[in-house]
Every structure is written in C-alpha cells, then in structure tokens.
Amino acid sequence: MDSKEQLQEDEFHHPYKPYSIQLEFMRALYNVIENKKIGIFESPTGTGKSLSLLCASLTWLEKKGNLHMEVDDPEEKTNDSVPSKHAIPDWVIMQDQELQVDQAKSAHAYLEKRLEKVREKKRKERLLQETNFRYQKDARKRPTPVDITNSSTAPLAKSTKTAPATDESLEEFVVSNDISLQDENEESILGLQKGYSSKVMDLLHRLLPEDEKLPTVQKIYFSSRTHSQLRQFVQEVQKLDTSKISTPIRVVSLASRKNLCINPKVQKLSPTSAVNEKCIELQGSSEKCPYMKDDTRIWDFRDEVLAEVMDIEDMVGLGQKMHVCPYYGAREAVNSSQIVTLPYPLLLQESARNSLNLPLKDNICIIDEAHNIIDAICSMHSSSISYKQVSQAEVQLEQYLSRFSKRLNGTNKMHVRQLVKVVGELKKFLEKNIQQKSSNKVLLISSMFVSQSSDQVNLHHLIEYLSVSKLARKVDGYSKFLSKSKENVLEESSQEFDSRKEEKGNDEQEDKYTPVLMQLESFLSAIANPSPEGKLFYETQDSSNAFLKYMLLDPSKHFQSLTDQCRSVTLAGGTMSPLDDFIELLFSESQSRIDEFSCGHIVPKENVLTLLLSKGPSQVPYEFSYQNRTREDLIRELGRALVNFTSLIPDGMVVFFPSFSYLQFITNVWKDDGTLDRLEKKKPVFIEAKDHSEKTLQLFDEYSESVEAGRGGLLFCVIGGRLSEGINFSDRLGRAVVVVGMPFPNAHDIEWQTKVAYVEEKVRAKGRNAKQATQLFYENTCLRAVNQSIGRAIRHQKDYACILLLDHRYNRPSIRSKLPGWLQEHLEVPNQFGHAIRQVSTFFRTKRQSNK
Ligand code: SF4
Structure with missing residues (x-):
C-alpha cells in the first residue's frame, strides 16, 4: 500500500510562496519517490515546473533519503536474508552497519571541513574583488579558450597556404602500423565505447590517494534535452531556500567533452567524435593534454565544484583559471554530489553511464522535457x-x-x-x-x-x-x-x-x-x-x-536499467499528453508502478481563448485530410479566415501547418490568387523553409524584430519543424497560435509503416486488439506534435493569447481527450465563423481595455 504524505508548503524549501498547483505537484512527486514509483508529470510552461521538481526531490532526499551517505536499502536487506544455521548473527550485522555509518559520517564531516575552507577562501576573494571594484558581474560568459601551451597570447597566425604534401606533413593521416586488435580490444571497450582510454583510467587511478576518496551519497539525476535547459535548472538550485537544510547542496553538471574541453587545439575540432578521439589520443601520447597533468590540481578543482553550485560555463571558467580539465574534473565530483545534471545521451546510453561510472541503484532519476524521450532514445540507436x-x-x-x-x-x-x-x-x-x-x-x-x-x-x-x-x-x-x-x-x-x-563567410x-x-x-x-x-x-x-x-x-530495453535500478524515475514535461505511448513503449513491464500527474495552467481563465473552428467564413467544412486538403474552396476559405483574423489579432500571430510540402503548396496558391498580398497588407509575412534550419533562427529573429518594432508579424511554420519546439512565443510574439489541420503521420512512409508493424506485433503477442492499438498510436503521434505547437503560446502567468484549431476532427471525443487538460477546459466550438470572429474581437478588446 502506497503511503501518501501531505507535506506543508514550508517544508519544501521553495524560494517563493508556491501556487496551489505547485504544491500539489511537489506533494505528488514526493510520494512518487517515497513509494518507488514511475512518475509521468505534466505541468504547462510557466508553472514553475523545474523548481517544483527540484524542491520535491530534494526535500525527499533530506527527509527520507540521505544527504550525507550512500544508503543500503533496508527492505532489500530484509528480503535477502535467508534463514540458515550458518547465518551471521544479527548483532554482527548491526555492528557492521554501525561501523559503516560512523565511517560515512566521518568521511562526510571531513569533506565538509575541506569544502568549508574552499568556501571561506572564495568569500575572501569576493570581498577583495568588491573592495577593488573589480568584481566581474558577467562571470557566466564562457571565456575564450586560451592556449596555455603557447607562451604568446597572440592568436595563432592563420596559414592561408597549404604546405607541400610531403610524407612527413601527412603523417597524422596514416593508420598506425602497431595496431593489435587482440591487445587493443580492452582499449576499444574502455576507450571508444566508454569514452575514455584505459591510460586515462590508469592515470586517474594513480592520482587517487586514499584520503582523496570522498563519500558517495544518494543522488538526484536531473536530465534534460539541451544545455540551456540544464543551465536554467542549476540557476533554480541557486535560488533555493536552503536555510533549513542541514548541509550545503552539492551539485555537478556533466557534459560532453565538446562542451567542457578547454584545450583550444582540441575544443575547436568538429564533429564531436573528433574531440573525443583527439582527447583520448592525447592521454596516450607523450605530448599529453596540458590540462590533464599528473598532479593533484584535479582534486582542488573537484573541491571547488563541490563547494559552490556551478553551471557548465562556471566550470569551464574555473578550469581555465586552475589549468585543470573540467571534463575529467567534473567526473570526480559525481560521487559526493547530491544533484547531478546531465544531457540525455549521458543518462540514456549505457555505454556513457558506464564510462562516467554513474551509479543508478536507489538514486532518483528525473527526466525533463520528456515529451520526445521515445524518439530521443530510438534516434540514439539508429x-x-x-x-x-x-x-x-x-x-x-x-x-x-x-x-x-x-x-x-x-x-x-x-x-x-x-x-x-x-x-x-x-x-x-x-x-x-x-x-x-x-x-x-x-x-x-x-x-x-x-x-x-x-x-x-x-x-x-x-x-x-x-x-x-x-x-x-x-x-x-x-x-x-x-x-x-x-x-x-x-x-x-x-x-x-x-x-x-571571404564575403560568403566560413559556413x-x-x-x-x-x-x-x-x-x-x-x-x-x-x-x-x-x-x-x-x-x-x-x-x-x-x-x-x-x-x-x-x-x-x-526503446524499452534501453530504458529498463533506469526503471529497474533507480529508486524512482520521473518523466516531466509541459505537454506530456497523450500518455498511452509512454506506458506502452517505455513502461509496459512496470505499469503497476506508474503514477500520473497533470496540473492546470496558472494563467487565469480570461487570458486564454481557445476556439475550435469546424467551418470557414462561407460554411466550407474545415477538414484538412490528405484527400481533401488541396481542394480550391478549402484553401480559399482558409485564406479568407486568416485575412479576417489578422485584422483583429494584435502583434505576432503564428500559424502552424501540418507539413512543409503543404505549406509550400498553399503559399504557392496564395501567391497566385493574391491572398498572400492581402495578408502582407495586414502584417509582414514570414515563412519557414525546409532544409534551411540554420536560417530558421534568423527568420525567427526577423519576425521578432518586426513584432517588437510595432509592425506585427504573421509567421507560417510547420508542426514538428524547428519553430515548433523550444521557441518561446511569449507575450507580443504570439498573441495567437493557429493550427491548420492535423499532422497525422504519412501512412505510406516506410519508417511509419515499420513502426506500426512493430506495435501491432507487440500488441498481438499480448493477446490484445492490434487495430485499436495502432489507431491509438496514430492519433497519439499526431496529438503529441500538435500539443507541442500549442504550448508555444502561453509562457507565463500574465501572458494572454488565443488558440485556434482549424479542423472539425479536433472535436472527436478521442482527439479532444488527448489535448492538454488545461486546454480542454477552455475549448469552445462556435457554430458559425462569425461567432468566432466576435469572440476573438471581444477577447482582444477586453485585453486592450484592461491593459490601459
Ligand atoms: S583532457 Fe580535457 S582539456 Fe584536455 S583534451 Fe581532453 S577534454 Fe580537452
């Protein structure tokens, strides 16, 4: 039977007074961890999700887990104890446990003493800097790598001419003739698959004197998709009210060599695998990396990281100051850190976890922005x-x-x-x-x-x-x-x-x-x-x-070690619904452990207008199905509707189309029939292009500039494209998000057919209805993409926007139920197009008046 604790808000170390939905979220997550569950948590953007995740997990660690030492699971011990006449007497076990606790406590006390010295030193340094008015406020900017191997600080002169291709000059491209596959097998496993060479491991091992071994503590792994999301999380840790926590929180941010390397000759290499290989190669060569010298600076670096909460940029800066490799230095801080932040590949790939020596057993795992986790795992292995x-x-x-x-x-x-x-x-x-x-x-x-x-x-x-x-x-x-x-x-x-x-640049x-x-x-x-x-x-x-x-x-096999070994695993995201695929594809073997949580939005009801339009201005039904979507009358109806809405909606308006090919088709038609000109007269139009991802951000900048300059903007983009995820259309950038049609997967696509065949096979093997399961999979894939696009609009409590869904199929109960909970509550279906126009007009008039 699961225990359900109701902690009070002041028990969560939240830096502010939490909203009621934040309190519910924290209580639910606390209980997920307490009861060793798998959590699927949905909390819209702007609801303080990261802070809630952090406060709940850290509070559990403090109250029920162990902030100071590694704990053996007492329940596991009980289960394992098989009565036998040769069994070790209880008093011996108890004494052994007491001894271990004493040792862990003294190791922890020793560590804290060391870290306190570092903190004291840092306090004094800061005081000195402030006194001298030389305190650099912008210490977070990553400094340019400096080559300490070069006595001159002047940049290396760029050679514009290639030296003649002599045998010597080409030496670096020749495969070594000393390769022995048998001898190097271990190197292959330890080096390339695990990410670092056996020579580095030896070096680290030699560097590790007994008194440098720090206590291993129970920890929270916090993983997200991008480094900027992880950086934001670390900033949330810095905000925490830790006055009631018995020990300062130790955090380490793990990242790839590409992000943490400070050797300028290696860091600039591309692709990422070249950075890894060059680094490994250096460890084995006589040249060595100057930041990985055989001395004890790496332990000082580790202590500095543990003494204060730092993000990746801070660690890079520290590494440059101390001339220590942050990549290897950070790894040394893992054991004693209570929070480890890391990008998906480092957590989700077994080879990466092994190379970093990350223990999973009884630790807490939180994966944020997890709406695409299934695709992320599959693409890592494809x-x-x-x-x-x-x-x-x-x-x-x-x-x-x-x-x-x-x-x-x-x-x-x-x-x-x-x-x-x-x-x-x-x-x-x-x-x-x-x-x-x-x-x-x-x-x-x-x-x-x-x-x-x-x-x-x-x-x-x-x-x-x-x-x-x-x-x-x-x-x-x-x-x-x-x-x-x-x-x-x-x-x-x-x-x-x-x-x-030169004019064209380096790209x-x-x-x-x-x-x-x-x-x-x-x-x-x-x-x-x-x-x-x-x-x-x-x-x-x-x-x-x-x-x-x-x-x-x-992906389930690749995820199973996390669910099997971690105390609890939580997937969190702004829009996780529909949830069926996570349950079916990730947790089918552990469904009894799943706890779902979905909370509403913090924005007041009057800040969101959500309309489902099933017909256009001339009553033409909106159905953008594959068979229907090129019909002339439908495209005309869509154009007329957008011209009408563009007149009423202020500032920025974002329109999502189901595919690039359809966007291109429709804009070609609108170029010919003058619709695009009519739209341009209302607002400047910006159109996302396929295969120009590097130009997409530039397009977004141009759109933002236009909106900020008061000209407004109409941005046409594609669901699943670069602008449908991770881009913030807050405030004036997105006063309306319009979704045209439904982006169902292309049934003729071989990739999709292969996936469906696999789902059918899996479901049939369990004696269930395969047709139903594939229909669900089909709808879920579509709705997950739509929900991401919708989620771009409302980004904080005071934001307001209208969301327009243009396709009558959104009104089907099976589809409506897959929209985010907070949006379902607000969804209205006007009978006539004219009613929709009136509602939009009233919505923005009211907002204009209340903002005066
Ligand atoms: S040891 Fe560190 S700094 Fe040196 S090459 Fe490797 S990652 Fe870069």
Missing part, C-alpha cells in the same frame, strides 16, 4: 547512410589507398581493402534499387551483401578495426586536407575569387566537406550489432538518391 555518401566514401577510400598504400602494413591494407569491398557492395545495392525504381521496403541485412567476396569479410572484426585504428577519422582528415588544398590552388590563382569567398567552406567515413562507421556499427527491436530499410529520396536506414523501434 543510423542511416545515403547513396551519395556511400559513393563519396568510396572515392575517399580509393584516394587514401592510392596515397598511403605503401606506408600501410599488411593488416592495415587488408582491412582498408575489406572496407572498400563493403562500401562497393552497399553502393551496388543502392544503385540497383535506384535504377529499378524500387519502392521503400524493409530489408534483411544479408540482402545487401550478396557477392562471394563479401563472405570473406567479418563485419564485427571490421568494426573493431575501425574503432581501434581510427581509420574513418584519418581518411576524413586526409579528404579534408585534399579539399582544402584544391581551394588553396584556386585561391592562389584568383584574387577575385578569394575576396568573394559555406565547411559545407564543402562532409565527414562521410564517420557516418559510414556509425551505420556499419548499427547493422553489425542489430537489436531484435530494430529494423533495416531502404528508402528512396529522389531519382538519384536513396537511403539505407537502421532504426530502433522499441
């Missing part, structure tokens, strides 16, 4: 490669072989040739399917490798070789070098070209080079170790290109 990339990889490998063949020993040459063979097979397979205009299909891995010569290739062995030799990086590096050399030849021959290139230069070998390695790794819950399929793109995609369909 990979794809296109025909164009395979062709490019073939060219690069041939160039590499022809340049370095003489310098490679027999083993290296054999493996590179095997890789060429594999690439050749993939290319042939894709070429044949493109020529035959094959339709999208699910594949067996063996169907791609049909020639006799490919039988001689052991894919696992080849993957191991790729890991150990870093061949992909070397070939990519050499190809990049060749590409730059060609550019330089052109540069030298044409001054005019040179000046034009375009970067685009000329794509690290396809790394992509190939990732794809081969995925198909060499296929999961039973994964599928490989072929998908055409156009008449000249196609993809091979390996996709994980079932």
